[in-house]
Amino acid sequence: MAWSRGLARFNKRVTNRVQGVWAPWLPPWAMIVHKGRKSGRVYRTPVVAARSGDRLSVVLWYGERADWVRNVLAADGAEVVRAGRTMTLHGPRVVDASDPAVGAVVRRVALRNRVLVGELGE
Incomplete structure (x- = not known):
């Protein structure tokens, strides 16, 4: 159950800029x-x-058609900055939240949303 595109546009222009301040440093x-x-x-x-x-x-709140998801899948990876560390995401794929590859924490919060799963490397 993806969120609305209107909310996605608002978040892209406003909320993401604010979240960008703490997102690389504060898990989850x-x-x-x-x-x-x-x-x-x-x-x-x-x-x-x-x-x-x-x-x-990664929970796909806006579905697998979100621009960033399509970019990551097309490039077959991306960089991830988490807890102050930069890692590389390899072999990303979109799966259902019930897939065994999905971590337990994300499975609980994803509800009916799809999830992007990939392997991390340095």
Whole structure:
């Protein structure tokens, strides 16, 4: 059950800028650093994410058609800044919250939303 596109546009212009101040430093927040598919421009998107071993699970509140998700999937990865550390996200894929690859914390908060899962590396 993805949130509305109107809310997504508001958050992209207003809320994300505020969350960007603490997202790279304060788990469960993280900052996804990705390149635009067409523009090649670098974007920084704050997300709610949980780490389970070498795997990162990110709740897709706005669904898998969100620009940042499409950018990460097209590039087959992105950089993730979490708890002040920069890591690389490899092999991202979109799965249901019930998938065994999804961490327990994200499974509880994701509700009926899909989840982006990928492997972390340095």
